[in-house]
Amino acid sequence: MDKHLALLEAMVNVDSGSGYREGFQQLAAMIRPIAKELHCSFESRTAHDGSVHYVMSRGEGERILLIAHLDTVFPLGTAAKRPFTIIGDRAYGPGVSDCKSGVVTILAALDELNRDQWPDCRIECLFNTDEELSSPGSREIIAELAKGAKAVLVVEPAEGDNLTVARKGIGRFVLKVTGKAAHSGSNYGDGRNAVVELAHKITEIYRLSDLKTGVTFNPAVIKGGSRPNIVPDYAEVEIDLRLKTVAQERQALERLNEIVGRRWIPETESRLEGMITRPPMEVTPANLQLYQEFKTIGDDLGITLGYVESGGGSDANLAAACGVPVIDGLGPVGGGHHTEEEYLEIPSLYRRIKLLAEYLKRCGNGKIGV
Numbered sequence: 001m002d003k004h005l006a007l008l009e010a011m012v013n014v015d016s017g018s019g020y021r022e023g024f025q026q027l028a029a030m031i032r033p034i035a036k037e038l039h040c041s042f043e044s045r046t047a048h049d050g051s052v053h054y055v056m057s058r059g060e061g062e063r064i065l066l067i068a069h070l071d072t073v074f075p076l077g078t079a080a081k082r083p084f085t086i087i088g089d090r091a092y093g094p095g096v097s098d099c100k101s102g103v104v105t106i107l108a109a110l111d112e113l114n115r116d117q118w119p120d121c122r123i124e125c126l127f128n129t130d131e132e133l134s135s136p137g138s139r140e141i142i143a144e145l146a147k148g149a150k151a152v153l154v155v156e157p158a159e160g161d162n163l164t165v166a167r168k169g170i171g172r173f174v175l176k177v178t179g180k181a182a183h184s185g186s187n188y189g190d191g192r193n194a195v196v197e198l199a200h201k202i203t204e205i206y207r208l209s210d211l212k213t214g215v216t217f218n219p220a221v222i223k224g225g226s227r228p229n230i231v232p233d234y235a236e237v238e239i240d241l242r243l244k245t246v247a248q249e250r251q252a253l254e255r256l257n258e259i260v261g262r263r264w265i266p267e268t269e270s271r272l273e274g275m276i277t278r279p280p281m282e283v284t285p286a287n288l289q290l291y292q293e294f295k296t297i298g299d300d301l302g303i304t305l306g307y308v309e310s311g312g313g314s315d316a317n318l319a320a321a322c323g324v325p326v327i328d329g330l331g332p333v334g335g336g337h338h339t340e341e342e343y344l345e346i347p348s349l350y351r352r353i354k355l356l357a358e359y360l361k362r363c364g365n366g367k368i369g370v
């Protein structure tokens with residue numbers, strides 16, 4: 001096993017579910033000596049919500065921001081139960097692909113630059129610890145670092161041999177309906193059925209979805225009522241919204257609010273909570289140009305690249321909102337994310353290290369530029 005895989009093994013075998021601070025500290029303790037070898041500064045940054053993130057950087061000049069997250073979706077004890085394992089060409093374990101292989105890709109690419117020649121630019125790396133929670137704390141650090149960057153490279157897992165040029169925006173909402181309770185036998189007429197009011201609204205909201213434009217509303221988790229012989233006075237639904245453009249965002253929210261304001265059962269009250277948690281990362285000319293630069297490098301290295309638009313969100317959405325060129329999916333190829341079957345395709349780790357290192361080399365030498 002080479003040193004990159006050994007580092008990945010060590011990282012996967014540390015539990016680092018979102019919120020588990022000791023895990024992040026252990027991972028930071030692994031990265032810190034590597035940062036030193038790379039002549040990089042390595043510092044922790046505390047966000048407004050108290051969450052702690054890590055920034056590693058070196059160099060002067062135009063800034064390139066690399067992002068990979070340290071947190072996983074897996075609870076404490078998972079690493080002991082399902083430690084890092086290699087079977088054939090694949091590696092398994094919690095976070096092996098999402099996103100610890102991304103962290104290793106960054107460190108390995110910088111190792112190559114360090115041995116060869118550090119490019120004439122400033123490379124900043126953010127290892128955040130709350131991505132799987134939609135980055136409630138680190139989003140302010142992402143915005144600060146992304147602003148004015150020449151390019152933001154997000155090293156999330158790749159979908160096949162592709163890079164990600166766009167990601168859907170995500171909204172999360174809870175629609176709460178209150179009615180009036182009554183005995184379903186003796187006072188049925190006095191009741192105001194919150195469940196039925198909510199049911200009307202859910203079907204209307206569902207009908208706003210349009211697979212052609214990519215705007216989808218998913219009313220998903222419902223609660224309401226207590227017993228069949230009581231007219232229910234409360235019901236709620238959690239809704240996931242996905243969309244592709246900022247323009248769609250305005251329209252979708254208008255339509256959603258219009259339905260919330262309509263009333264099917266008199267005297268019921270409806271309230272919508274929630275917001276767009278990740279703005280859409282649109283397919284911009286700048287993102288496509290950045291992709292093209294990677295594609296050219298890939299061709300030179302004998303790595304065939306394509307591009308995809310993803311329905312899922314990541315920190316790339318937050319960086320894109322700063323109006324800078326962003327590419328995501330620069331990590332190795334993996335699958336089964338957020339499940340026990342999560343895997344990494346080991347050969348792709350080395351392809352992605354080469355690709356990232358070569359991009360950074362050329363970038364600093366002024367051979368490419370957005």
Ligand SMILES: [Zn+2]
Pocket residue numbers: 069098099131156157
């Ligand atoms: Zn991830």
